[in-house]
Amino acid sequence: MTNFPVEKIRADFPILAELIRNKPLVYLDNAASCQKPQAVIDSIVHLYSHDYANVHRGVHTLSVRSTDKFEGARTKVKDFINASSEKEIIFVRGATEAINLVAQTYGKANIKAGDEILITAMEHHSNIVPWQMLCQQTGAILKVAPINLQGELIYDEFEKLISDKTKLVSVVHMSNALGTINPVEKIIAAAHAKNIPVMLDGAQAIPHMAVDVQDLDCDFYVFSGHKLYAPSGIGVLYGKQALLEAMPPYQGGGDMIRKVTFEETEYNTLPYKFEAGTPNIADVVGLGAAIDYLNAIGMDKIAAYEAELLDYATEKAGQIKGLRIIGEAEHKGAILSFVLDKIHPHDIGTMLDSLGIAIRAGHHCAMPVMDFYQVPATARASFAMYNTKEEIDVLMKGIESLIEVFG
Protein backbone atom coordinates (compact mmCIF):
# COMPACT_ATOMS: atom_id res chain seq x y z
CA MET A 1 0.00 0.00 0.00
CA THR A 2 1.06 3.51 -0.65
CA ASN A 3 1.96 5.71 2.23
CA PHE A 4 -1.65 6.65 2.98
CA PRO A 5 -2.45 7.55 6.62
CA VAL A 6 -5.48 5.27 6.86
CA GLU A 7 -5.10 4.48 10.57
CA LYS A 8 -4.91 8.17 11.40
CA ILE A 9 -8.00 8.81 9.27
CA ARG A 10 -9.90 5.95 10.91
CA ALA A 11 -9.22 7.46 14.32
CA ASP A 12 -10.99 10.64 13.15
CA PHE A 13 -14.28 8.76 12.56
CA PRO A 14 -15.80 7.88 15.96
CA ILE A 15 -18.43 5.52 14.52
CA LEU A 16 -15.73 3.20 13.16
CA ALA A 17 -15.03 2.11 16.75
CA GLU A 18 -18.61 0.88 17.10
CA LEU A 19 -19.29 -2.82 17.70
CA ILE A 20 -22.07 -4.29 15.57
CA ARG A 21 -23.53 -7.54 16.88
CA ASN A 22 -20.44 -7.71 19.12
CA LYS A 23 -18.05 -7.51 16.19
CA PRO A 24 -15.96 -4.60 14.92
CA LEU A 25 -17.89 -2.60 12.35
CA VAL A 26 -16.74 -3.09 8.75
CA TYR A 27 -18.56 -0.26 7.00
CA LEU A 28 -18.78 -0.92 3.26
CA ASP A 29 -21.96 0.97 2.40
CA ASN A 30 -20.26 4.24 1.55
CA ALA A 31 -22.00 4.62 -1.80
CA ALA A 32 -25.27 4.89 0.12
CA SER A 33 -23.82 7.33 2.65
CA CYS A 34 -20.41 8.00 4.20
CA GLN A 35 -19.60 8.30 7.89
CA LYS A 36 -18.58 11.63 9.40
CA PRO A 37 -15.24 12.69 10.87
CA GLN A 38 -15.08 14.30 14.31
CA ALA A 39 -14.18 17.63 12.66
CA VAL A 40 -17.56 17.71 10.89
CA ILE A 41 -19.44 16.73 14.05
CA ASP A 42 -17.52 19.35 16.07
CA SER A 43 -18.20 22.09 13.51
CA ILE A 44 -21.94 21.69 14.02
CA VAL A 45 -21.69 21.49 17.80
CA HIS A 46 -19.47 24.59 17.78
CA LEU A 47 -21.85 26.54 15.57
CA TYR A 48 -24.85 25.82 17.78
CA SER A 49 -22.81 26.36 20.95
CA HIS A 50 -21.17 29.68 20.00
CA ASP A 51 -22.12 31.23 16.66
CA TYR A 52 -25.67 30.35 15.66
CA ALA A 53 -28.34 32.80 14.50
CA ASN A 54 -30.21 33.25 11.23
CA VAL A 55 -28.13 34.31 8.24
CA HIS A 56 -28.39 37.36 5.96
CA ARG A 57 -30.72 39.06 8.42
CA GLY A 58 -29.73 40.92 11.48
CA VAL A 59 -27.03 43.38 12.33
CA HIS A 60 -26.35 41.63 15.59
CA THR A 61 -23.08 39.86 16.27
CA LEU A 62 -24.33 36.27 16.11
CA SER A 63 -26.09 36.80 12.81
CA VAL A 64 -22.87 38.21 11.39
CA ARG A 65 -20.84 35.26 12.74
CA SER A 66 -23.34 32.74 11.44
CA THR A 67 -23.45 34.42 8.03
CA ASP A 68 -19.65 34.49 7.85
CA LYS A 69 -19.46 30.76 8.53
CA PHE A 70 -22.27 30.00 6.10
CA GLU A 71 -20.82 32.09 3.28
CA GLY A 72 -17.34 30.88 4.15
CA ALA A 73 -18.52 27.35 3.43
CA ARG A 74 -19.83 28.51 0.06
CA THR A 75 -16.35 29.76 -0.79
CA LYS A 76 -14.89 26.41 0.29
CA VAL A 77 -17.29 24.58 -2.05
CA LYS A 78 -16.46 27.01 -4.86
CA ASP A 79 -12.74 26.36 -4.43
CA PHE A 80 -13.23 22.60 -3.98
CA ILE A 81 -14.82 22.19 -7.42
CA ASN A 82 -13.01 25.23 -8.88
CA ALA A 83 -16.12 27.20 -9.84
CA SER A 84 -15.36 30.73 -10.97
CA SER A 85 -17.64 32.47 -8.47
CA GLU A 86 -19.66 31.93 -5.31
CA LYS A 87 -22.66 33.02 -7.36
CA GLU A 88 -22.49 29.64 -9.08
CA ILE A 89 -22.85 27.64 -5.85
CA ILE A 90 -26.48 27.03 -4.87
CA PHE A 91 -27.19 25.16 -1.62
CA VAL A 92 -29.95 22.58 -1.89
CA ARG A 93 -30.98 19.49 0.08
CA GLY A 94 -28.99 17.10 -2.07
CA ALA A 95 -28.24 16.00 -5.62
CA THR A 96 -31.87 14.94 -6.05
CA GLU A 97 -33.20 18.40 -5.28
CA ALA A 98 -30.55 19.97 -7.51
CA ILE A 99 -31.68 17.89 -10.50
CA ASN A 100 -35.32 18.66 -9.80
CA LEU A 101 -34.43 22.35 -9.56
CA VAL A 102 -32.78 22.32 -12.98
CA ALA A 103 -35.64 20.31 -14.50
CA GLN A 104 -38.31 22.66 -13.16
CA THR A 105 -36.52 25.95 -13.89
CA TYR A 106 -34.10 25.56 -16.79
CA GLY A 107 -36.15 22.68 -18.17
CA LYS A 108 -39.53 24.39 -18.07
CA ALA A 109 -38.11 27.58 -19.56
CA ASN A 110 -36.16 25.93 -22.38
CA ILE A 111 -37.62 22.51 -23.19
CA LYS A 112 -40.80 22.17 -25.26
CA ALA A 113 -42.97 19.45 -26.78
CA GLY A 114 -40.96 17.28 -29.15
CA ASP A 115 -37.60 18.32 -27.66
CA GLU A 116 -35.34 15.61 -26.29
CA ILE A 117 -33.44 15.11 -23.04
CA LEU A 118 -30.61 12.60 -23.24
CA ILE A 119 -29.52 10.41 -20.30
CA THR A 120 -27.82 7.00 -20.03
CA ALA A 121 -29.02 3.53 -19.06
CA MET A 122 -26.96 3.60 -15.84
CA GLU A 123 -28.65 6.57 -14.19
CA HIS A 124 -29.83 6.63 -10.58
CA HIS A 125 -33.59 7.16 -10.28
CA SER A 126 -32.84 10.76 -9.30
CA ASN A 127 -31.58 11.43 -12.83
CA ILE A 128 -34.52 9.64 -14.48
CA VAL A 129 -37.69 10.57 -12.65
CA PRO A 130 -37.32 14.42 -12.66
CA TRP A 131 -36.95 14.24 -16.46
CA GLN A 132 -39.94 11.93 -16.82
CA MET A 133 -41.95 14.45 -14.83
CA LEU A 134 -40.73 17.29 -17.04
CA CYS A 135 -41.58 15.25 -20.15
CA GLN A 136 -45.11 14.69 -18.83
CA GLN A 137 -45.47 18.41 -18.21
CA THR A 138 -44.05 19.58 -21.53
CA GLY A 139 -44.41 16.76 -24.04
CA ALA A 140 -40.63 16.44 -24.35
CA ILE A 141 -39.06 13.01 -24.95
CA LEU A 142 -36.55 11.20 -22.74
CA LYS A 143 -33.81 9.41 -24.70
CA VAL A 144 -31.62 6.76 -23.07
CA ALA A 145 -28.14 5.87 -24.32
CA PRO A 146 -27.39 2.15 -23.86
CA ILE A 147 -24.61 0.43 -21.88
CA ASN A 148 -22.67 -2.76 -22.60
CA LEU A 149 -22.26 -5.82 -20.38
CA GLN A 150 -19.15 -4.39 -18.72
CA GLY A 151 -21.39 -1.57 -17.56
CA GLU A 152 -19.83 1.05 -19.84
CA LEU A 153 -21.69 3.62 -21.88
CA ILE A 154 -21.72 2.62 -25.56
CA TYR A 155 -20.31 5.94 -26.62
CA ASP A 156 -21.05 5.63 -30.36
CA GLU A 157 -24.71 5.00 -29.59
CA PHE A 158 -24.72 7.94 -27.22
CA GLU A 159 -23.31 10.22 -29.90
CA LYS A 160 -25.88 9.02 -32.43
CA LEU A 161 -28.65 10.02 -30.03
CA ILE A 162 -27.49 13.64 -29.94
CA SER A 163 -29.72 15.44 -32.42
CA ASP A 164 -31.05 18.87 -33.29
CA LYS A 165 -33.93 18.09 -30.95
CA THR A 166 -31.67 17.44 -27.95
CA LYS A 167 -31.99 20.31 -25.51
CA LEU A 168 -30.13 18.89 -22.51
CA VAL A 169 -27.74 16.05 -21.74
CA SER A 170 -27.76 14.80 -18.15
CA VAL A 171 -25.42 11.94 -17.25
CA VAL A 172 -24.00 10.37 -14.15
CA HIS A 173 -20.29 11.09 -13.58
CA MET A 174 -19.79 7.82 -11.68
CA SER A 175 -22.47 5.11 -11.40
CA ASN A 176 -23.56 4.20 -7.88
CA ALA A 177 -24.71 0.73 -8.92
CA LEU A 178 -21.78 -0.25 -11.15
CA GLY A 179 -18.90 2.04 -10.25
CA THR A 180 -18.46 3.05 -13.89
CA ILE A 181 -16.81 6.43 -14.46
CA ASN A 182 -18.23 7.94 -17.64
CA PRO A 183 -16.11 9.63 -20.32
CA VAL A 184 -17.60 12.98 -19.37
CA GLU A 185 -14.99 15.09 -21.21
CA LYS A 186 -15.94 13.43 -24.52
CA ILE A 187 -19.65 13.66 -23.70
CA ILE A 188 -19.40 17.37 -22.92
CA ALA A 189 -17.35 18.13 -26.05
CA ALA A 190 -19.82 16.27 -28.29
CA ALA A 191 -22.84 18.02 -26.74
CA HIS A 192 -21.22 21.45 -26.81
CA ALA A 193 -20.40 21.00 -30.50
CA LYS A 194 -24.17 21.27 -30.96
CA ASN A 195 -24.63 23.94 -28.29
CA ILE A 196 -26.36 21.52 -25.91
CA PRO A 197 -25.77 22.10 -22.20
CA VAL A 198 -24.61 19.17 -20.04
CA MET A 199 -25.46 18.39 -16.45
CA LEU A 200 -23.33 15.92 -14.49
CA ASP A 201 -24.74 13.99 -11.54
CA GLY A 202 -21.68 13.94 -9.35
CA ALA A 203 -23.24 12.45 -6.21
CA GLN A 204 -21.06 9.34 -6.43
CA ALA A 205 -17.98 10.85 -8.08
CA ILE A 206 -17.34 13.75 -5.72
CA PRO A 207 -15.91 11.79 -2.75
CA HIS A 208 -13.63 9.72 -4.96
CA MET A 209 -11.83 12.15 -7.28
CA ALA A 210 -10.79 15.76 -7.74
CA VAL A 211 -13.52 17.59 -9.68
CA ASP A 212 -12.80 20.80 -11.61
CA VAL A 213 -15.96 22.17 -13.18
CA GLN A 214 -14.12 24.75 -15.26
CA ASP A 215 -11.76 22.15 -16.64
CA LEU A 216 -14.67 19.80 -17.36
CA ASP A 217 -16.63 22.74 -18.82
CA CYS A 218 -19.91 21.15 -17.64
CA ASP A 219 -22.88 23.50 -17.44
CA PHE A 220 -24.36 22.03 -14.27
CA TYR A 221 -22.77 19.78 -11.63
CA VAL A 222 -24.75 18.41 -8.69
CA PHE A 223 -23.75 16.50 -5.56
CA SER A 224 -24.87 15.60 -2.05
CA GLY A 225 -22.95 16.37 1.11
CA HIS A 226 -23.73 13.09 2.84
CA LYS A 227 -21.61 11.07 0.40
CA LEU A 228 -18.76 13.55 0.92
CA TYR A 229 -18.34 12.88 4.67
CA ALA A 230 -20.62 15.88 5.35
CA PRO A 231 -24.08 15.86 6.99
CA SER A 232 -27.17 14.55 5.23
CA GLY A 233 -29.73 17.10 4.04
CA ILE A 234 -27.28 19.39 2.29
CA GLY A 235 -26.14 19.39 -1.32
CA VAL A 236 -24.90 21.64 -4.05
CA LEU A 237 -26.03 22.75 -7.47
CA TYR A 238 -23.23 24.27 -9.49
CA GLY A 239 -24.34 26.11 -12.62
CA LYS A 240 -22.57 28.42 -15.00
CA GLN A 241 -23.46 31.96 -14.00
CA ALA A 242 -25.00 32.96 -17.34
CA LEU A 243 -27.32 29.96 -17.28
CA LEU A 244 -28.36 30.53 -13.66
CA GLU A 245 -28.98 34.24 -14.34
CA ALA A 246 -31.37 33.39 -17.17
CA MET A 247 -33.29 30.73 -15.22
CA PRO A 248 -36.53 31.52 -13.40
CA PRO A 249 -36.45 30.96 -9.62
CA TYR A 250 -37.36 27.58 -8.12
CA GLN A 251 -39.23 28.33 -4.90
CA GLY A 252 -40.52 31.68 -3.71
CA GLY A 253 -40.08 33.08 -0.22
CA GLY A 254 -37.73 34.94 2.04
CA ASP A 255 -34.06 35.45 1.15
CA MET A 256 -34.68 34.97 -2.58
CA ILE A 257 -36.23 38.42 -2.99
CA ARG A 258 -34.89 41.93 -3.16
CA LYS A 259 -38.17 43.83 -2.99
CA VAL A 260 -41.72 42.62 -2.46
CA THR A 261 -45.00 44.47 -2.90
CA PHE A 262 -48.41 42.92 -3.47
CA GLU A 263 -48.15 43.95 -7.12
CA GLU A 264 -44.74 42.52 -7.94
CA THR A 265 -41.55 41.02 -6.60
CA GLU A 266 -37.99 41.71 -7.60
CA TYR A 267 -35.82 38.64 -7.19
CA ASN A 268 -32.52 38.58 -5.39
CA THR A 269 -29.21 38.12 -7.20
CA LEU A 270 -27.32 34.84 -7.44
CA PRO A 271 -26.96 32.57 -5.58
CA TYR A 272 -29.79 33.72 -3.27
CA LYS A 273 -32.38 33.72 -6.06
CA PHE A 274 -32.49 29.91 -5.70
CA GLU A 275 -32.31 29.75 -1.90
CA ALA A 276 -35.77 30.64 -0.62
CA GLY A 277 -36.31 30.48 3.12
CA THR A 278 -33.89 30.00 6.00
CA PRO A 279 -31.27 27.60 4.67
CA ASN A 280 -29.79 24.52 6.31
CA ILE A 281 -27.17 26.64 8.06
CA ALA A 282 -25.55 24.05 10.32
CA ASP A 283 -25.16 21.42 7.64
CA VAL A 284 -23.66 23.92 5.22
CA VAL A 285 -21.07 24.68 7.90
CA GLY A 286 -20.58 20.91 8.30
CA LEU A 287 -20.05 20.60 4.54
CA GLY A 288 -17.38 23.27 4.75
CA ALA A 289 -15.65 21.35 7.54
CA ALA A 290 -15.75 18.14 5.48
CA ILE A 291 -14.11 19.93 2.57
CA ASP A 292 -11.37 21.28 4.87
CA TYR A 293 -10.82 17.76 6.15
CA LEU A 294 -10.57 16.30 2.63
CA ASN A 295 -8.29 19.07 1.39
CA ALA A 296 -5.86 18.33 4.23
CA ILE A 297 -5.58 14.74 2.96
CA GLY A 298 -5.76 15.51 -0.77
CA MET A 299 -8.33 14.19 -3.24
CA ASP A 300 -5.65 12.77 -5.55
CA LYS A 301 -4.17 10.73 -2.69
CA ILE A 302 -7.64 9.50 -1.75
CA ALA A 303 -8.31 8.47 -5.35
CA ALA A 304 -5.02 6.59 -5.57
CA TYR A 305 -5.60 4.77 -2.28
CA GLU A 306 -9.16 3.79 -3.19
CA ALA A 307 -7.97 2.49 -6.58
CA GLU A 308 -5.66 0.13 -4.68
CA LEU A 309 -8.54 -1.00 -2.48
CA LEU A 310 -10.72 -1.68 -5.52
CA ASP A 311 -7.97 -3.63 -7.29
CA TYR A 312 -7.43 -5.73 -4.19
CA ALA A 313 -11.15 -6.37 -3.68
CA THR A 314 -11.69 -7.21 -7.36
CA GLU A 315 -8.81 -9.69 -7.33
CA LYS A 316 -10.05 -11.37 -4.14
CA ALA A 317 -13.64 -11.49 -5.35
CA GLY A 318 -12.49 -13.08 -8.60
CA GLN A 319 -11.15 -16.03 -6.59
CA ILE A 320 -14.54 -16.85 -5.10
CA LYS A 321 -16.36 -19.54 -7.05
CA GLY A 322 -19.93 -18.60 -7.92
CA LEU A 323 -19.36 -14.87 -7.47
CA ARG A 324 -20.12 -12.66 -10.44
CA ILE A 325 -19.10 -9.01 -10.42
CA ILE A 326 -21.74 -6.67 -11.88
CA GLY A 327 -19.99 -3.72 -13.47
CA GLU A 328 -16.49 -4.26 -14.87
CA ALA A 329 -15.83 -0.97 -16.59
CA GLU A 330 -12.26 -0.12 -17.43
CA HIS A 331 -12.64 3.23 -15.67
CA LYS A 332 -14.23 2.48 -12.37
CA GLY A 333 -14.52 3.89 -8.87
CA ALA A 334 -14.30 1.93 -5.62
CA ILE A 335 -17.56 -0.02 -5.87
CA LEU A 336 -17.89 -3.79 -6.00
CA SER A 337 -21.38 -4.86 -7.01
CA PHE A 338 -21.85 -8.61 -7.16
CA VAL A 339 -24.23 -11.54 -7.16
CA LEU A 340 -23.75 -15.10 -5.88
CA ASP A 341 -25.11 -18.24 -7.49
CA LYS A 342 -28.44 -19.18 -5.90
CA ILE A 343 -28.03 -16.82 -2.94
CA HIS A 344 -30.20 -13.74 -2.91
CA PRO A 345 -28.49 -10.40 -2.13
CA HIS A 346 -30.87 -9.83 0.78
CA ASP A 347 -29.68 -13.04 2.42
CA ILE A 348 -26.08 -11.97 1.77
CA GLY A 349 -26.81 -8.63 3.45
CA THR A 350 -28.35 -10.18 6.58
CA MET A 351 -25.60 -12.79 6.89
CA LEU A 352 -22.79 -10.28 6.52
CA ASP A 353 -24.51 -7.96 8.99
CA SER A 354 -24.31 -10.71 11.59
CA LEU A 355 -20.53 -10.50 11.14
CA GLY A 356 -20.51 -6.72 11.61
CA ILE A 357 -20.17 -6.02 7.87
CA ALA A 358 -22.46 -3.36 6.41
CA ILE A 359 -23.12 -3.67 2.68
CA ARG A 360 -26.07 -2.69 0.53
CA ALA A 361 -28.40 -5.30 -0.90
CA GLY A 362 -31.02 -4.14 -3.34
CA HIS A 363 -31.53 -2.29 -6.58
CA HIS A 364 -29.46 0.75 -5.52
CA CYS A 365 -32.13 3.12 -6.83
CA ALA A 366 -31.22 1.96 -10.32
CA MET A 367 -33.95 -0.54 -11.24
CA PRO A 368 -33.28 -0.19 -15.00
CA VAL A 369 -29.68 -1.31 -14.39
CA MET A 370 -30.97 -4.41 -12.55
CA ASP A 371 -33.33 -5.14 -15.45
CA PHE A 372 -30.42 -4.82 -17.90
CA TYR A 373 -28.42 -7.46 -16.03
CA GLN A 374 -31.58 -9.52 -15.42
CA VAL A 375 -31.01 -9.66 -11.68
CA PRO A 376 -33.58 -8.58 -9.08
CA ALA A 377 -30.89 -6.98 -6.98
CA THR A 378 -27.17 -7.04 -6.27
CA ALA A 379 -25.00 -6.99 -3.19
CA ARG A 380 -22.72 -3.99 -3.17
CA ALA A 381 -19.59 -3.30 -1.18
CA SER A 382 -18.58 0.32 -1.66
CA PHE A 383 -15.32 1.63 -0.29
CA ALA A 384 -14.19 4.90 1.24
CA MET A 385 -10.82 6.34 2.20
CA TYR A 386 -11.10 4.88 5.73
CA ASN A 387 -11.45 1.26 4.56
CA THR A 388 -8.55 -1.17 4.67
CA LYS A 389 -7.34 -4.33 2.95
CA GLU A 390 -7.93 -6.16 6.22
CA GLU A 391 -11.60 -5.20 6.06
CA ILE A 392 -11.78 -6.53 2.51
CA ASP A 393 -10.31 -9.81 3.83
CA VAL A 394 -13.07 -9.93 6.47
CA LEU A 395 -15.67 -9.35 3.74
CA MET A 396 -14.31 -12.08 1.49
CA LYS A 397 -14.06 -14.57 4.36
CA GLY A 398 -17.66 -13.75 5.24
CA ILE A 399 -18.80 -14.34 1.66
CA GLU A 400 -16.97 -17.68 1.50
CA SER A 401 -18.52 -18.77 4.79
CA LEU A 402 -22.06 -17.88 3.77
CA ILE A 403 -21.67 -19.74 0.48
CA GLU A 404 -20.71 -22.77 2.58
CA VAL A 405 -23.72 -22.38 4.88
CA PHE A 406 -26.13 -22.11 1.95
CA GLY A 407 -24.54 -25.21 0.41
Next chain:
Amino acid sequence: MFDDLRDLYQEVIFDHNRNPRNFRVMDNADRKVEGFNPLCGDRLTLYLKMDGELIIDASFQGSGCAISTASVSLMTEIVKGKTEQEAEDLFKKFHEMTTGKDEQINLEAVGKLAVLAGVREYPARVKCATLAWHTLDAALKNEQKSISTE
Protein backbone atom coordinates in the same frame (compact mmCIF):
# COMPACT_ATOMS: atom_id res chain seq x y z
CA MET B 1 -19.66 -18.45 12.16
CA PHE B 2 -23.31 -17.47 11.79
CA ASP B 3 -24.46 -18.60 15.24
CA ASP B 4 -26.44 -15.39 15.78
CA LEU B 5 -28.59 -16.23 12.78
CA ARG B 6 -29.73 -19.71 13.77
CA ASP B 7 -33.19 -18.46 14.73
CA LEU B 8 -33.65 -16.80 11.37
CA TYR B 9 -32.06 -19.32 9.04
CA GLN B 10 -33.25 -22.66 10.34
CA GLU B 11 -32.42 -25.81 8.41
CA VAL B 12 -36.04 -26.11 7.23
CA ILE B 13 -35.67 -22.73 5.53
CA PHE B 14 -32.49 -23.76 3.74
CA ASP B 15 -34.25 -26.95 2.66
CA HIS B 16 -37.25 -25.14 1.18
CA ASN B 17 -34.92 -22.61 -0.47
CA ARG B 18 -32.90 -25.35 -2.14
CA ASN B 19 -35.93 -27.44 -3.07
CA PRO B 20 -39.03 -25.26 -3.13
CA ARG B 21 -42.28 -27.25 -3.01
CA ASN B 22 -45.07 -26.67 -5.56
CA PHE B 23 -42.71 -24.64 -7.71
CA ARG B 24 -44.55 -24.81 -11.02
CA VAL B 25 -46.88 -22.98 -13.34
CA MET B 26 -50.50 -24.07 -12.96
CA ASP B 27 -52.16 -23.98 -16.37
CA ASN B 28 -55.71 -24.52 -15.15
CA ALA B 29 -55.49 -22.19 -12.14
CA ASP B 30 -58.68 -20.45 -10.99
CA ARG B 31 -56.75 -17.64 -9.32
CA LYS B 32 -53.42 -16.13 -10.35
CA VAL B 33 -51.89 -13.13 -8.54
CA GLU B 34 -48.45 -11.55 -8.68
CA GLY B 35 -46.63 -10.35 -5.58
CA PHE B 36 -43.73 -7.91 -5.63
CA ASN B 37 -41.41 -6.56 -2.97
CA PRO B 38 -39.80 -3.46 -4.53
CA LEU B 39 -37.32 -3.16 -1.67
CA CYS B 40 -35.44 -6.32 -2.57
CA GLY B 41 -36.86 -7.17 -5.98
CA ASP B 42 -38.62 -10.37 -4.89
CA ARG B 43 -41.29 -11.40 -7.35
CA LEU B 44 -43.68 -14.31 -7.23
CA THR B 45 -46.74 -15.54 -9.05
CA LEU B 46 -49.17 -17.51 -6.93
CA TYR B 47 -51.63 -19.97 -8.50
CA LEU B 48 -54.69 -21.46 -6.78
CA LYS B 49 -57.06 -24.19 -7.89
CA MET B 50 -60.40 -23.93 -6.10
CA ASP B 51 -63.32 -26.25 -5.56
CA GLY B 52 -65.95 -23.92 -4.22
CA GLU B 53 -64.59 -22.61 -0.93
CA LEU B 54 -61.86 -25.23 -0.85
CA ILE B 55 -58.24 -24.67 -2.00
CA ILE B 56 -57.43 -27.94 -3.74
CA ASP B 57 -54.06 -26.94 -5.21
CA ALA B 58 -51.52 -24.14 -4.78
CA SER B 59 -48.28 -23.48 -6.64
CA PHE B 60 -45.89 -20.63 -7.39
CA GLN B 61 -43.17 -19.31 -9.65
CA GLY B 62 -40.70 -16.52 -9.11
CA SER B 63 -37.44 -15.59 -7.51
CA GLY B 64 -36.65 -14.27 -4.09
CA CYS B 65 -34.46 -14.55 -1.05
CA ALA B 66 -34.31 -17.69 1.10
CA ILE B 67 -36.84 -16.31 3.57
CA SER B 68 -39.40 -15.40 0.93
CA THR B 69 -38.90 -18.60 -1.06
CA ALA B 70 -39.22 -20.77 2.04
CA SER B 71 -42.26 -18.80 3.18
CA VAL B 72 -44.18 -19.22 -0.08
CA SER B 73 -43.08 -22.86 -0.42
CA LEU B 74 -44.34 -23.68 3.09
CA MET B 75 -47.52 -21.72 2.48
CA THR B 76 -48.46 -23.63 -0.67
CA GLU B 77 -48.05 -26.85 1.27
CA ILE B 78 -50.09 -25.80 4.26
CA VAL B 79 -53.07 -24.17 2.52
CA LYS B 80 -53.85 -27.13 0.30
CA GLY B 81 -57.08 -28.70 1.54
CA LYS B 82 -58.03 -25.65 3.58
CA THR B 83 -61.11 -23.51 3.03
CA GLU B 84 -60.77 -19.85 2.17
CA GLN B 85 -61.79 -18.93 5.72
CA GLU B 86 -59.25 -21.30 7.26
CA ALA B 87 -56.51 -19.87 5.04
CA GLU B 88 -57.45 -16.32 6.01
CA ASP B 89 -57.36 -17.27 9.69
CA LEU B 90 -53.90 -18.73 9.19
CA PHE B 91 -52.77 -15.54 7.44
CA LYS B 92 -53.92 -13.56 10.47
CA LYS B 93 -52.03 -15.80 12.87
CA PHE B 94 -48.93 -15.74 10.67
CA HIS B 95 -49.09 -11.96 10.54
CA GLU B 96 -49.33 -11.78 14.33
CA MET B 97 -46.38 -14.13 14.66
CA THR B 98 -44.15 -11.98 12.42
CA THR B 99 -45.25 -8.49 13.38
CA GLY B 100 -47.47 -8.64 16.46
CA LYS B 101 -46.79 -8.17 20.14
CA ASP B 102 -45.10 -10.99 22.01
CA GLU B 103 -48.26 -11.99 23.90
CA GLN B 104 -50.12 -12.49 20.62
CA ILE B 105 -47.80 -15.18 19.40
CA ASN B 106 -49.16 -18.68 19.33
CA LEU B 107 -46.58 -20.88 17.67
CA GLU B 108 -48.75 -23.98 17.99
CA ALA B 109 -51.52 -22.35 15.96
CA VAL B 110 -49.29 -21.90 12.91
CA GLY B 111 -47.79 -25.40 12.86
CA LYS B 112 -44.65 -25.72 10.79
CA LEU B 113 -44.82 -22.05 9.81
CA ALA B 114 -43.29 -21.44 13.23
CA VAL B 115 -39.84 -21.80 11.64
CA LEU B 116 -40.37 -18.31 10.26
CA ALA B 117 -40.93 -16.72 13.67
CA GLY B 118 -37.29 -15.60 13.71
CA VAL B 119 -37.97 -12.73 11.29
CA ARG B 120 -39.52 -10.81 14.20
CA GLU B 121 -36.01 -9.88 15.28
CA TYR B 122 -35.12 -8.60 11.79
CA PRO B 123 -37.53 -5.79 10.86
CA ALA B 124 -35.91 -5.40 7.43
CA ARG B 125 -36.77 -9.03 6.63
CA VAL B 126 -40.39 -9.24 7.82
CA LYS B 127 -41.70 -8.32 4.38
CA CYS B 128 -39.72 -11.18 2.84
CA ALA B 129 -41.76 -13.61 4.93
CA THR B 130 -45.14 -11.91 4.54
CA LEU B 131 -45.07 -11.29 0.76
CA ALA B 132 -46.41 -14.79 0.07
CA TRP B 133 -49.30 -14.32 2.49
CA HIS B 134 -50.27 -10.88 1.22
CA THR B 135 -50.36 -12.38 -2.25
CA LEU B 136 -52.54 -15.26 -1.02
CA ASP B 137 -54.84 -12.79 0.70
CA ALA B 138 -55.29 -10.94 -2.60
CA ALA B 139 -55.92 -14.21 -4.44
CA LEU B 140 -58.57 -15.24 -1.92
CA LYS B 141 -60.25 -11.88 -2.27
CA ASN B 142 -60.04 -12.50 -6.02
CA GLU B 143 -58.07 -9.33 -6.68
CA GLN B 144 -56.38 -9.68 -10.05
CA LYS B 145 -53.95 -6.79 -9.67
CA SER B 146 -50.34 -7.11 -8.58
CA ILE B 147 -49.63 -6.98 -4.87
CA SER B 148 -46.78 -4.94 -3.49
CA THR B 149 -45.37 -5.00 0.02
CA GLU B 150 -44.74 -1.25 -0.13
